Amino acid sequence: MLVEIGNYSLEFDDITPQIAKTLLEYNTHNRPLNLxxxxxxxxxxxxxxxxxxxxxxxxxxxxxxxxxxxxxxxIVDSNTTQRAIILYNVPDESFSVMDTGRVRQAADVLSIAGFSDTKTTAATARMLINYERSSIAATMKSQGRKEGSVVTHQDILEYMGSHDLTPYLSKASTWHKTLSIYSKAEYAFFYCILSRVSPDQSVLFLNAVSSGAKLEIDSPMYILRKKLTEYKMNKLSLSPSERFALTIKAWNLYRANKTVKTLAFNADKDEIPIPQ
Known part of the structure; x- marks a missing residue:
């Protein structure tokens, strides 16, 4: 059944594997396929x-x-026929914003793809994508924006297709239950990027920050934990760059086996540190 709506044509049809193959022949310049x-x-x-x-x-x-x-x-892979709606005469230029303009959230897309804890998973993937794009300022922002681009739902789905975040999300959930100075996604993000430097020390560092057990008062983990806890309790806010920088500064001090009295970061003067 074909319905005319303004400049568009809407068709309700049974899509056979052969029809699907024919439509896919016109799949030019599309995003990479997520198998x-x-x-x-x-x-x-x-x-x-x-x-x-x-x-x-x-x-x-x-x-x-x-x-x-x-x-x-x-449809081709399953060799089944499926009922679907086909919308014709859509402007070609709409493709570039089609993925970012829909109401569906990244978590919904991951849920459809079979992932669990999708809100945390999507947020973690978004932060990692921005981090790997060297967009530190956008890394811990929920919208995941950087100059000139957006982390799309497709970006997140493709990232999850090639990265197993399960170990990081599992530990993050435990740490978050102990102390919620970071979101679960932030814990998972930090665990992931710090484990690239040292898998063992990343666990020890985040265990110490979340539990506070047996920490000396001049320990970088103690000072970081104290500062973030005070900000949370007093309902004060730190910018994403500050939260990232303070955490990485504490990590680098821990790795260098140094003690510290204070942790500070001036976004206008200081360079954002990188994990070492």
Missing amino acids: PHVKFLSKQMKQGQWQMAGDPIKVSTTGRLLDGQHRLHA
């Missing part, structure tokens, strides 16, 4: 659990496939 997501959708289709959610497969005015490649690949 784990395709396999997840394919499994749902084979088990009869996949349902049309109302988000159409989109085809541009020039016949280019703009959105829906994962569903179409899953």
Whole structure:
């Protein structure tokens, strides 16, 4: 059934594997395929659990496939026929903002792909992506923005397809229950980047910060813990750059086996440290 809506044509159709293959032939300049997501959708289709959610497969005015490649690949992979909506005559230029303009959140996308604790997972992945893009100022911001770009849902899904964050998220949950001076995502983020320097010391450092057990008063972990706890209790705020910098400064002091009386960071004067 074809419905005309203004300049658009909306079709409700049964998409066979052959039709899916034909549509995919026009899948030019699309984002990289996330194979784990395709396999997840394919499994749902084979088990009869996949349902049309109302988000159409989109085809541009020039016949280019703009959105829906994962569903179409899953139809081919599962060798099943699925009911779907196809929206035709979508402007080609809308593709660049299609992923960031939708209401669906990154956590929803990860949930569809079969991940658990998706809000924390999405937030952790977003911070790691920004960190690896050398955008420290954006690293701990919830929107994940850096100059000229946005961390898209697709970015996060692709990152999770090639990175196993399970060990970091598991430990983060334990540390957060002990002391919530960081969010679970922040604990997981710090554990991940610090473990790249020293897997063993990263655990010892974050164990000490969260528990406070057997810490000397001039220990970098004690001073960091005290400062962040005071800010939290007094409902004061630190910028994302300050929170990151203070944590990394404490880590670097710990690694150098140094004691400290205070921890401070001036965003206008000091360079943001890197883990050593």
